[in-house]
Amino acid sequence: MQPIRTIESRTVVIPVTNIDTDQIIPARFLTTTTREGLGKQAFADWRYDANGAVKSDFILNKPEVAGCDILVAGRNFGCGSSREHAPWALLDYGFRAVISTEIADIFRNNSLKNGLLPIVVDEQTHQWLTNHPGANVKIDLDTTTLTLPTGATAKFPIEGFARVCLMNGVDELGFLLQQAPAIERYEQARGF
Amino acid sequence: MTAKTLFEKVWEQHQVVPESADTPAVLYIDLHLVHEVTSPQAFSVLRAQNLKVRRPERVLATMDHSTPTDPDEVFGRVPIKVESAARQVKEFEKNCREFGVELHDMSSDTRGIVHVIGPELGATQPGKTIVCGDSHTATHGAFGALAFGIGTTEVGHVLATQCLLQRRPKTLAIEVTGKLRAGVTAKDLILAIIGEIGVSGGTGYVIEYRGSAIEALSMEERMTVCNMSIEAGARAGLIAPDETTFAYLKGRRFAPQGKAWDEAVARWRELKTDPGAKFDRVVSIDASKLEPMISYGTHPGMVVPISGTVPEVANDPVHAKALNYMGLHGGEPMVGKPIQVVFIGSCTNGRLSDLELAAGVIKGHKVASGVRMLVVPGSQQVKREAERLGLDKIFTEAGAQWRESGCSMCIGMNGDTAGRGEYAVSTSNRNFEGRQGAGARTLLASPATAAAAAIAGKIADPRAYLPH
Numbered sequence A: 001m002q003p004i005r006t007i008e009s010r011t012v013v014i015p016v017t018n019i020d021t022d023q024i025i026p027a028r029f030l031t032t033t034t035r036e037g038l039g040k041q042a043f044a045d046w047r048y049d050a051n052g053a054v055k056s057d058f059i060l061n062k063p064e065v066a067g068c069d070i071l072v073a074g075r076n077f078g079c080g081s082s083r084e085h086a087p088w089a090l091l092d093y094g095f096r097a098v099i100s101t102e103i104a105d106i107f108r109n110n111s112l113k114n115g116l117l118p119i120v121v122d123e124q125t126h127q128w129l130t131n132h133p134g135a136n137v138k139i140d141l142d143t144t145t146l147t148l149p150t151g152a153t154a155k156f157p158i159e160g161f162a163r164v165c166l167m168n169g170v171d172e173l174g175f176l177l178q179q180a181p182a183i184e185r186y187e188q189a190r191g192f
Numbered sequence B: 001m002t003a004k005t006l007f008e009k010v011w012e013q014h015q016v017v018p019e020s021a022d023t024p025a026v027l028y029i030d031l032h033l034v035h036e037v038t039s040p041q042a043f044s045v046l047r048a049q050n051l052k053v054r055r056p057e058r059v060l061a062t063m064d065h066s067t068p069t070d071p072d073e074v075f076g077r078v079p080i081k082v083e084s085a086a087r088q089v090k091e092f093e094k095n096c097r098e099f100g101v102e103l104h105d106m107s108s109d110t111r112g113i114v115h116v117i118g119p120e121l122g123a124t125q126p127g128k129t130i131v132c133g134d135s136h137t138a139t140h141g142a143f144g145a146l147a148f149g150i151g152t153t154e155v156g157h158v159l160a161t162q163c164l165l166q167r168r169p170k171t172l173a174i175e176v177t178g179k180l181r182a183g184v185t186a187k188d189l190i191l192a193i194i195g196e197i198g199v200s201g202g203t204g205y206v207i208e209y210r211g212s213a214i215e216a217l218s219m220e221e222r223m224t225v226c227n228m229s230i231e232a233g234a235r236a237g238l239i240a241p242d243e244t245t246f247a248y249l250k251g252r253r254f255a256p257q258g259k260a261w262d263e264a265v266a267r268w269r270e271l272k273t274d275p276g277a278k279f280d281r282v283v284s285i286d287a288s289k290l291e292p293m294i295s296y297g298t299h300p301g302m303v304v305p306i307s308g309t310v311p312e313v314a315n316d317p318v319h320a321k322a323l324n325y326m327g328l329h330g331g332e333p334m335v336g337k338p339i340q341v342v343f344i345g346s347c348t349n350g351r352l353s354d355l356e357l358a359a360g361v362i363k364g365h366k367v368a369s370g371v372r373m374l375v376v377p378g379s380q381q382v383k384r385e386a387e388r389l390g391l392d393k394i395f396t397e398a399g400a401q402w403r404e405s406g407c408s409m410c411i412g413m414n415g416d417t418a419g420r421g422e423y424a425v426s427t428s429n430r431n432f433e434g435r436q437g438a439g440a441r442t443l444l445a446s447p448a449t450a451a452a453a454a455i456a457g458k459i460a461d462p463r464a465y466l467p468h
């Protein structure tokens, strides 16, 4: 994984609460056996109609959002299933961070493991972002701060170990594999 | 000694390395459930890094999500219709073979939905840590296990190391007192709980369901309750094991036998929250006030009592969007709304007692004209037991379709879907837009309510149809 320190980009706003993983990537696309190429199907049923035609009124189909790498969404983003295809699809589509006031647990975990930053901010900051689609914002993982174009800043929480892994481009599996001696001792103690 | 909650006891017994400010806990996983949809990319990582499955005997693999329910497809008499699903199933067989994992495959008589077969085989036991690349893993918490869903990267972690990196969650007690009234089921209870605390009310928490109404539930009912914990945002939901739990497990294939059984039960009896132990949050519910519930919107918190009306919420575009998708209007009564599809099944309500409940309502009636009803047992074992009781006949004589086991129309990956704009009364757990097929409109309810709707051809109060 590439190390991530800062992300600076304009935002796309989808001001809908409880966007679930079935919206982010509908289940019929989960028969894949790889993680690549899911961006085409991100928000498929919001982007395309029953005949596959582009719904021009949906924000992701508007020309002005090209190059916007940060998604701002309503509360409880990513609720529902554990499918990691959701962050895979968003990353493949081109998003690098999601900002909300609340992000569902499993989605947040999955995102951290793939380099999609789940950023939880306070109501006031979120309100500002929702009212200013396309704003150029900066996410700094080192200082765990989000900076708005007004100069206003907001701190965001992020699990410390995941943050270090993201900043150094390190995979958590390597760390777990290094725990082998402790795992062996544990298994022996339980008689496995 | 400090008083501990059930969750804390299980958590502490599984810490290989406790958490610190810098690193999460390394948590040992006793049982890893694996299915065809969320595992292929994890096996690929193992292959790429030349890693083995650390404890193949702690992996239980089955195929359920994308598998067909049409017997001809299941038993290979005709090819599987959804080609990508067929490829996924093939790849899963290959992965299990190559990594030495026992697979309950398509032809196996122990195959079924992963959350149905774990308990049914006795692999799900009190005090275990159980994970699966599936958010409804909380189901197994009904036995006093700490069970939660994980993503595919974590599936790879557990395959390779039998461990996970986890921060300790907070605890939420849901105290359910009183007695459920006749015709009000465990499904209605959990829908009411989600309606009460909201779809993110449990985020960051592990729930312990407790109180007299919970103790009175059968194991299958407890599984229905724990199953939907994720629909309130909680990754896990547990119930302390008791005599009901032990009686269910005794004699099952993976349950301890003989002396080991007695020792296990003695250990399991310790797995309850100590008097005076503190929860981070407590919510109380009076079961005796509840009615059968039904969902009206596009997430499982959007529920009303069956006798209720669609809520009117002014100036809420998200609410309006949901009602628009559902084709419903604020103020409109739920009862009487015509429906086109009924689905009985899923890891929430696809067990024998669920099928018995639905069959009891359907018996001697016909599925209304214009309604398509699909009954999909949660496992091949549930299917066999139901057939022994003649439930299949009751359903087919009424005009319903009786299928092989699997997730089926709960998720619609195998081609079992509800059509665009169709109303589907479903015993599953998610009513998200498109969950049961693009454009399909899901109404979540209990097996009794679903069966009543099938007969009436419209949403109906199941209490008028229950056998006396």
Ligand code: SF4
Pocket: B064, B065, B113, B114, B115, B134, B136, B346, B347, B348, B406, B407, B410, B411, B428, B429
């Ligand atoms: S029945 Fe539905 S909720 Fe349960 S495991 Fe299958 S797809 Fe998931």
